[in-house]
Amino acid sequence: xxxxxxxxxxxxxxxxxxxxxxxxxxxxxxxxxxxxxxxxxxxxxxxxxxxxxxxxxxxxxxxxxxxxxxxxxxxxxxxxxxxxxxxxxxxxxxxxxxxxxxxxxxxxxxxxxxxxxxxxxxxxxxxxxxxxxxxxxxxxxxxxxxxxxxxxxxxxxxxxxxxxxxxxxxxxxxxxxxxxxxxxxxxxxxxxxxxxxxxxxxxxxxxxxxxxxxxxxxxxxxxxxxxxxxxxxxxxxxxxxxxxxxxxxxxxxxxxx
Numbered sequence: 001x002x003x004x005x006x007x008x009x010x011x012x013x014x015x016x017x018x019x020x021x022x023x024x025x026x027x028x029x030x031x032x033x034x035x036x037x038x039x040x041x042x043x044x045x046x047x048x049x050x051x052x053x054x055x056x057x058x059x060x061x062x063x064x065x066x067x068x069x070x071x072x073x074x075x076x077x078x079x080x081x082x083x084x085x086x087x088x089x090x091x092x093x094x095x096x097x098x099x100x101x102x103x104x105x106x107x108x109x110x111x112x113x114x115x116x117x118x119x120x121x122x123x124x125x126x127x128x129x130x131x132x133x134x135x136x137x138x139x140x141x142x143x144x145x146x147x148x149x150x151x152x153x154x155x156x157x158x159x160x161x162x163x164x165x166x167x168x169x170x171x172x173x174x175x176x177x178x179x180x181x182x183x184x185x186x187x188x189x190x191x192x193x194x195x196x197x198x199x200x201x202x203x204x205x206x207x208x209x210x211x212x213x214x215x216x217x218x219x220x221x222x223x224x225x226x227x228x229x230x231x232x233x234x235x236x237x238x239x240x241x242x243x244x245x246x247x248x249x250x251x252x253x254x255x256x257x
Contacts, residue, residue, distance in 0.1 A: 008070070018088070030083070034079045035072075136190065143192075189215070
C-alpha cells in the first residue's frame with residue numbers, strides 16, 4: 001500500500017469512528033445528496049435498518065458504505081470530512097438553557113426534561129398565564145350550554161376562560177389551539193361523543209404537562225387508557241348543567257386557589 005493510500009485509509013477510519021457514534025438517519029441521507037449517492041444509502045439492505053435498531057452489524061455496514069462512497073469519487077472524501085466537521089461544530093456549541101417551563105402539573109422543574117421541536121405548530125413566544133383556563137370541546141351549538149356553564153363558574157372565581165374560537169391570532173386554527181393550551185394553567189376537555197379533535201388536543205395538553213380536567217356526558221366516551229383520570233360527568237339539561245357548575249366550582253377553586 002502506498003503512503004498516499006495509507007493516508008487516505010486513515011482518514012476513512014477517522015471518519016468512520018465518528019460516524020458510527022454520532023450519525024443519524026438524516027445525516028446519512030444528507031451525505032447521500034452531497035455525494036450524489038442517495039440510492040446507494042437508501043437501497044443498502046442493512047445500513048439504515050441496522051442504525052435504527054442499533055444492531056451489531058451497523059459498524060460493518062457503515063464502513064462498507066463509506067468505503068464505496070470514497071472509492072466512487074475522490075471528492076467524496078472531502079465532502080464527508082467537511083460534513084463531519086460541520087456536525088462536530090454544532091455539537092460543541094453551548095447548549096441553550098430552556099428559559100420556559102410550561103408544565104402546570106409540576107411545581108418545580110424535574111431532573112429530567114424532554115426538549116421537543118414540533119413540526120405541525122410553532123412554540124409561541126408567550127408565557128404561561130396563571131389565571132387562564134382553556135376549554136377544548138366540539139364547536140357545535142349543542143355544546144353552547146356546557147360552555148356557558150364553564151364560563152359562569154370562571155366568572156364567579158375570577159378566572160379567564162378561553163376557547164379557540166374566541167381568539168384569532170394565527171392563520172391556522174391548530175396554531176391558535178396550541179398557543180392557548182401552551183399559555184393556560186389548566187385545560188378542560190369535553191370527551192362527549194369521542195370527538196377526535198378533543199382527543200388530539202388532550203394529548204397536546206398532557207405532553208405539555210398541563211392540568212387536564214376531563215368532563216363528559218358519558219364515561220364510555222373517554223378512551224380506556226384515560227379512564228384512570230377522574231372525569232366530571234354531566235347531563236345537558238338545565239339541572240345537569242347546574243350540577244356541572246357546582247362540581248367545576250369545587251375543582252377549579254382547588255386548581256386556581
